[in-house]
Amino acid sequence: MSSSFSIYRVGISFVITCIFYKSTVDSLPELSPQKYFSTLQPGKASLAYFCQADSPSTSVFLEELNKAVRPLQDYGISVAKVNCIKEEMSRYCGKEKDSMKAYLFRGNILLREFPTDTLFDVNAIVAHVLFALLFNEVKYITTLEDLQNIENALKGKENIVFSYVRAIGIPEHRAVMEAAFVYGTIYQFVLTTEIALLESIGSEDIEYAHLYFFHCKLVLDLTQQCRRTLMEQPLTTLNIHLFIKTMKEPLLTEVAEDPQQVSTVHLQLGLPLIFIVSQQATYEADRRTAEWVAWRLLGKAGVLLLLRDSLEMNIPQHANVVFKRAEKGIPLEFLVLHDVESIISHVENNMHMEEIQDEDDDMEDPDSDILDIQDDEVAETVYRDRKRQLPLELTVELTEETFNVTVMASDSLVLFYAGWHAVSMAFLQSYIDVAIKLKGTSAMLLTRVNCADWSGVCAKQNVTEFPVVKMYKEGKNPVSYTGMLGTEDLLKFIQLNRISCPVIITSIQEAEEYLSGELYKDLISYSSVSVLGLFSPTMTTAKEDFTEAGNHLKGYVITGIYSEEDVLILSNNNAATLPALLLARHEEGKIESILLSTHPEITVENLPTYLRLQKPLLILFSDGSMNPQYEKAILTLAKQKYLDMFTPCWLNLKNTPVGRGILQAYFDLVPPLPVLVLVNLHSGGQVYAFPSDQAITELNLISWLKKLEAGLENPISKFSILFNTYVESQNYSVIYGLQNGCCVSRRDNINLVHLHQSSWVTRYTVNEQLYFERKFFFSINVLSSGFCCSALFIRHRQSKLSIILEGPRIFGMVNEYHWLHHVSFQL
Amino acid sequence: MGLSAAAPLWGPPGLLLTIALHPALSVRPAKGPAPAPRDYCVLGAGPAGLQMAYFLQRAGRDYAVFERAPRPGSFFTRYPRHSKLISINKRFTGKANAEFNLRHDWNSLLSHDPRLLFRHYSRAYFPDARDMVRYLGDFADRLGLRVLYNTTITYVTLDKDRQAWNGHYFILTDQTGQAYRCSVLLVATGLSVPNQVNFPGSEYVEGYESVSVDPEDFVGQNVLILGRGNSAFETAENILGVTNFIHMLSRSRVRLSWATHYVGDLRAINNGLLDTYQLKSLDGLLESDLTDLAIVKDHEGKFHVTLKFFLEENNTNQSADSITLPQDNSDNFAMRVAYDRVIRCLGWNFDFSIFNKSLRLNSGNPFDTKYPLIRASYESKGTRGLFILGTASHSVDYRRSAGGFIHGFRYTARAVHRLLEHRHHGAAWPSTELPVTQLTSAIVRRVNEASGLYQMFSVLADVVLLKENASAFEYLEEFPVLMLPQLETLTGRKARHGLFVVNMEYGKNFSGPDKDVFFHGRSVGYTEDAWQSNFLHPVIYYYRQLPTEQEVRFRPAHWPLPRPAAIHHILEDFLTDWTAPVGHILPLRRFLENCLDTDLRSFYAESCFLFALTRQKLPPFCQQGYLRRQGLASTQSLRQHGVESRLLRDYAAMGRHLEDSSQRPGNHGPVGVPPDPGPPAPVQSLDSNKEEL
Secondary structure, X not given: OHHHHHHHHHHHHHHHHHHHHHHHHOOOOEEOHHHHHHHOOOOOEEEEEEEEOOOOOOOHHHHHHHHHHHHHHHOOEEEEEEEEEOOEOOOOOOOOXXXXXXXXXXXXXXXXXXXXXXXXXXXXXXXXXXXXXXXOOEEEOOOHHHHHHHHHHHOOOOOEEEEEOOOOOOHHHHHHHHHHHHHOOOOEEEEEOOHHHHHHOOOOOOOOOEEEEEEOOOOXXXXXXXXXXXXXXXXXXXXXXXXXXXXXXXXXXXXXXXXXXXOOHHHHOOOOEEEEEEOOOOHHHHHHHHHHHHHHOOOOOEEEEEEOOOOOOOOOOOOOEEEEOOOOOOOXXXXXXXXXXHHHHHHHHHXXXXXXXXXXXXXXXXXXXXXXXXXXXXXXXHHHOOOOOOOHHHOEEOOOOOHHHHHHHOOEEEEEEOOOOHHHHHHHHHHHHHHHHHOOOOOOEEEEEEOXXXXXXXXXXXXOOOOEEEEEEOOEEEXXXXXXXXXXXXXXHHHHOOOOOOEEEOOHHHHHHHHHOOOOHHHHOOOOEEEEEEOOOOOHHHHHHHHHHHHXXXXXXXXXXXXOOOHHHHHHHOOOOOOEEEEEEOOOXXXXXXXXXXXXXXXXXXXHHHHOOOOOEEEEEEOOOOOHHHHHHHHHHHHOOOOOOOEEEEEEOOOOOOHHHHHHHHHOOOOOOOEEEEEOOOOOOEEEEOOOOOOOOHHHHHHHHHHHHOOOOOXXXXXXXXXXXXXXXXXXXXXXXXXXXXXOOOOOHHHHHHHHHHHHHHHHHXXXXXXXXXXXXXXXXXXXXXXXXXXXXXXXXXXXXXXXXXXXXXXXOOOHHHHHHHHHHOO | OHHHHHXXXXXXXXXXXXXXXOHXXXXXXXXXXXXXXXXXXXXXOOHHHHHHHHHHHHOOOOEEEEOOOOOOOOHHHHOOOOOEOOOOEOOOOOOOOHHHHHHHEOOOOOOOOOOOOHHHOOOOOOOEHHHHHHHHHHHHHHOOOOEEOOOOEEEEEEEEOOOOOOOEEEEEEEOOOOEEEEEEEEEOOOEEEEOOOOXXXXXXXXXXXXXXOOHHHHOOOEEEEEOOOHHHHHHHHHHOOOOOEEEEEEOOOOOEHHHHOOOOOEOHHHOHHHHHHHOOOOOEEEEOOHHHXXXXXXXXXXXXXXXXXXXXXXXXXXXXXXXXXXXXXXXXXXXXXXXXXXXXXXXXXXXXXXXXXXXXXXXXXXXXOOOOOEOOOOEEOOOOOEEEOHHHHHHHOOOOOOOOOHHHHHHHHHHHHHHHHHHHHOOOOOEEEEEHHHHHHHHHHHHHHOHHHHHOOOOEEEEEEEOHHHOEEEEEEEXXXXXXXXXXXXXXXXXXXXXXXXXXXXXXXXXXXXXXXXXXXXXXXXXXXXXHOOOOEEEEEEEOOOOOHHHHHOOOOOOOOOOOOEEEEOOOOOOOOOOOHHHHHXXXXXXXXXXXXXXXXXXXXXXXXXXXXXXXXXXXHHHHOHHHOOOEOOOHHHHHHHHHOOOOOOHHHHHHHHHHHHHOOOOOOOOOOOOOOOOOOOOOOHHHHHXXX
C-alpha cells in the first residue's frame, strides 16, 4: 500500500513539474487581432487576452496565463495574447489599459469574457475556461431543490458526481472541471459553492471541498434516494480520477482462484482488496454480507467474494476474510473477522496507519521549517561565521570613557557598528583585515565602538546608522569614509590620508616627480590617478575651489597644487592653458586628460562608476586577458567616434567570476568565450549578442552596430521583472505569511501557488465568494504581512497540495488578533 | 504687593513660610501693572517638575519652577511613611548601554549627566526615600534649574489676552500675593490630598498620612486597614509582627502587580500579609464596599463594623451598644470582633483647590476627583496651554502603564516638551531620516535599547513615517500613541505615505488581577506563535495613513491602537534581547518587506554587480550602497559560508566546471547548473500587485 501511495505522489509531482517547466518553455503566442481571428478554427476553443501593445510585457496575469498555455492545450484549447495595435482596433480591445479582458471563443463565437482578476492564477484560468466550455456537462446549483430535481430526473438513468468547492477558480474547482472534461459525458456533474447545500445533505467538516458520487442509475423506484459515496481524499485531479474509476468497477466480483493471482483495477489504483470467503452452504448470506461491505468500502477497497469450495489452494480453516494489499510482495492476510464493522475498521485502520506514518515523514521534512530559512546572504553568512574567532585585539575597543581620550590622543579611525547588525559584522571582518595589513606600520589607530553597548557615544558622534567609519585627526572634524565597505578601499583611504591633500608643490622638478609618481612612490599603488592643479599665483578663487575639492577627494585620490610664478612652463609642457588640471595615471605610465579609461576592465568595484555614464555597455566577456586584436579594433572604433553612444568595456572572468552568472542570465548556457554583448541597461534592458559566427573585426563590429541602431537585431534576452529581486523576496515573504503552520518548499513554486489559493479560500467562500475572487491579491498581501495566523491553519502535507484554514470556530476563541486578521480581510 | 515683581525671585527661605496668610486674602490676583509674562511656569519641584525644568533649561527656554518647600521633592520627606521606595534601583544589568539600563532604573530622572543616576545615590534595591530627596536636590542644583523655593502658589486663574500664545495667560498668585503671568502652565503637583471615604464613623479612622509608624504603638491590637493598595500593605507589613491580627477591607479584590503587570498594584515586597493570610494566621482580607459600612465606637473605645443601613434604621439612638451589628443577625459575620484601630490607606487625589473653575480642570463629577481631565497629549481638556505632568497625569494610563511613576513620567515630560517645542518654537519633533535599508535595524535597535518604549509601553510608541515610494523614512521616538491622528500638527512631520508604529505590549489576555501568570506554556518560543507572546514584547503596526480620531476613539477594547493594515509581533524573549537573526530579525524584515513591497535584504557587492547587469530594478540595499560605490565586500570566509548555505554561488568553481566539460567535444548539456536556481517563474510581481491594491 505504502509504495503505491508514494507512486501517486511521485505521479502528482511529476505531472505538476511537467506542467510547470513546460509552461515556461511553451511561450504564449503574441498576435495581432487580425492574425488571431484568422487562426480560429471552427469548433476549437481559444482563450485570448487582449491587451494594448504598449502595456507592460509582464504582469501577474500574463505569467499565470503563460503557465496555463500547456494545461489548456491538453484540453485542445489554444491560448493567445492579442496585442491591440492602433492600425487594427478590435472591439475586444478595451479603451484603457486596465479594462483589458480575456475572451473565450469557440470557433469565432464568443463564449464568455473574463475580467482578468477572476483569472487570478493558472488554476483559476483552467477552471474558468473549462467551466465555461462544460456549461452543459456541469450543472451549477445553489439550492437543495436544484439538487433534488437533478437527482429525480436522473434516477435509473445516470449517475451523478456532485461536488462542493469553496470558491470558483481554486485548485479544487479546477480538479473537478478537469474530471468533468473526461467524465462529463458519462456522468452528470453537479457543482455548488453553497455551504448550506453541503450542510443540508449532512456533510461534516464543511470547511473542506467535497465530492460525492450519487449512484442514481441503480435506483428504480423514484421515491428512493440515490445512494451516495463520499470521496474521502482531498480534491485533486488525480484523486477524483481514481475515485471515479473505482465507481465504474462492479460493486462485487465473484472469484474462484488464488487471491494472490487476482488483480483488479483497485490494485492498480493502489487500493487493497478484501476477499470474503464463502462456502456453498452460506453463499446467500455471504453474498449479502459482501455487498454490504462493498458499499461501505466503495472507493476505498475492492471487495470480492471468494468461493472456497471451488478453490484449489488452501485457506486456513477459520479464516473468513482475506486482505490483499496493493503493494507487491506483501503476503496475503488471512483474517477471522466476525462482523462487517471489523472488516471495515481493519481496512480503514490499515489506511490510517499509512497516513500516520506519512505525517511522521513530514515532520522530518527539512523544508517544512521554511520560517527559519534565512534568505539574506549577509545575515546568513555572518551567522554561520559567528563561531570563528576574529583577531579583534588588533583594533582598540572604545567605550564611553575612553572614546574622547583616544581620539584626542592619536589619529584614529573609528568603526561604529552594532554587534547584532549583520552588515556591520560582515564589514568588521574587512576592518580587522585592514588592521592585520597595517599591523605595526601605520600611525593611524584602528578603533571600534559597539553602538549596541555604547549608544551614547554613537549618538554624540551623530551615528544613526551602521556601519560608519570616521577618521579623527587630532580629535577634530571627523571625516566620514564613503568608499566601498571592503579591505582594499579602506586601506587605500587610510594610506592616502597620510598626506594632506592637495599637496603644495613648490618647484617644477617636484611637479615632474609628482606626476611621474616618484614623489609618493609608496602611495601611488593606492591612487589610480594623481591630479595636479596648475594655477597662476593670481587665480585665488580657482585655487580655493581646487583646494576644497582636494580636501574632499582626500583619501580617494592624490591631489596637488602648483601655482608658482613659473607655472606656465609646466602648462606649456603639457599643452594646457591655465588654470589646468593634469591627471597622471600611473599604471599606464602616461598622463591623460580624462579620468575614465576608454576601454576599461569592468570589475565589481568600478561598475557603478561606469553605470553613471548612463550609456549602454558594450562588454566583451573574456576568460582571461583580452585578445589584443579585439582591443585594437575597439580602440580604433572609439577613436573614430563610432562608440560614443556606448561604454565599451570588457570583463575578465578570471578576475570577476560572477561574470559567468551574468552570462548565464543572458544566454541560459554560458556561450563559447569571448563573447561580445551590448547591454542596454538604462532603457528597456535588452541584451544583444554579437553573432558568434563572425570574427570580431572593425568592419563586422560597425555593421553589427548599424544593424542594432536600425533595430534589425533581436535581443537575446530582456531583463525581466520576473527576475526582479523584489519578486523573489515577495515569494519568500508570502510563504512567511502562509508558512505559519504549513510547509512549503522555498524553491517549489508549485506548492506555493497552490498554497496561496487554497489557504484563503475557506475564509472567503464561507462568507463571500466574489469577494475572494476580486481581492485575491490583496488578501495575499494582508496574509503575508506577517500576520500570525498559525492557529488559523492546520498544517497540511505538501503532497496533498493544499492547505486548509481551521474553520471559523477559531475566531474569537483565542485572542482578538484573530479578529484583527478577520477584519483586515474585509477591508 | 503688585510692585514686588521687582523683588528678588530667590526669596530667602525659612521663616517666611510660616507666615500663614489667610487664603481669602489671596483668592484674587493682585491688581496693578501686570508682570512680564514668563513662557513656562512649572508647579512643583518634585521629580516631574524638575524633569520638565531640565528639558526647558536645555532648550534655553524662559521658565520657572514654583515650589512651596525649601528643597525639591518634599513629598518624599514624608512619604512613603515607612520610607522604603518600591521603585527598583537596579545597579547592575550586565550591560553597558546606558539607555538600556534605564529600563531597570526606576528612580533616575533623564539628563545628560551620568553622575545624576540614582545608582550613585543608593545601594539598596528598594531605596530609602531620603536618598530620593537628596537625589532630587542634587538634580536641581547640579543642573542649575530655576526653582523658586518657598513659593506656595495659592491661586491659579486665567487672564484672556489675544496676544498670548494660547489666548490667555495663567495668573499664579503666591502666598505673599505676588502674581506671576505664564504663557504655559505645567502642573506637576502630584496627588497630595488623601482620599477619604465618607461613612458613619469615618471620624474614628486614622489616615495613612498621620498614623504612627512605630510598631510599638500597635502591640497586641486588633487592626482594621481600609484599602488594599501598596500603602495599606506597607502599613500592615510594618506592624504585622506585633498586632493580634490585621484585617484588610477593600471594595475589590487585591490586585497583585505581578499578575496585572502594573507597578501601581500590590508589589511583592509589601505582600507579607497575603502570605500569612493564606497560611492560616489570624490576618485576613475582606471585600466590601466601604460606602455601605459604618464604624461605631463602643463604651470601651473599641470599634465595631456595621452597616450604614442599620444606622439609618434606628436613627434616633446613636449609642454604640444599641446599634444593630451584622452579627446580631448573622452570628458568623467575619468582622464581628472589635478593633482597636482602624486605619485608612485609600490613596490620593489631585489638589484642585488652587485652580479657578474657569480652568475646567475637572469634570465636575463628584466621583471623578482623583485626576484632572487631560488628553493623551497631557494637555488639559478644559484649558489650552495647561499641561499636567507627573503622577497627576496618570489618568492617561491608569492601571496600565507607568505614567504615574518616575520611570514613566520622565518620558511623558519629554514628550510634552517636544510638543511644546514644536507648538511655540517651530522646532519639529526630533527625528532621524534614514534610507529604507536601515529600517529593520532602526527598529531592532530601538526595541532592544529604548527605555521610554519599555517603561511607557502602549502609551508612548515610536513612529516611523515613510517617505514617498518607501525609499526612506523618518524615525520619531516616543510619541503619545493616542495622539496619532494629530501627529502632523503636533510634530510638524508629514505622514503622507504610511507609517509604522513600534509599540511594546503584554499579551492581550495575560494580565489581570485574577490571572495565573505562571501557567505552563505562558511563553512561546516559535516565530509562528509570536502573536501569542505574553511577556512584554515589541509589536509593529502598519497603517497606510494616519488613523483618524474616530478610529482611535472606537478602537477595540484593550487595544492601544486602532486596527492597522498589518501587524507584527516580535517573538517575546526571555532575555528581552530581540536580536536573534532568525527568530526576531528575519520575521520582522519580512513583515516590513511585505508592507512596503520592497526587498530589505542586504547583499554583497558581487551580488549587486550581478543584479546591476541583469535586472532593471535593484534592491534598495544595492541601490543605496553598491551603486553609490559603497558596496559591501565579502571576505573569503564569508563567501565560503555563502556557498555552503547556497545563498551565494561559487562562480569560480562554475568556471572550472565549464572548462572540464568543454574539453569533451559535443557536450551541449547544461553547464554550471546552479545549486539553487531560484524561483524560475515567480508567482507575482511587485507592479501588478500594486495595481490590484
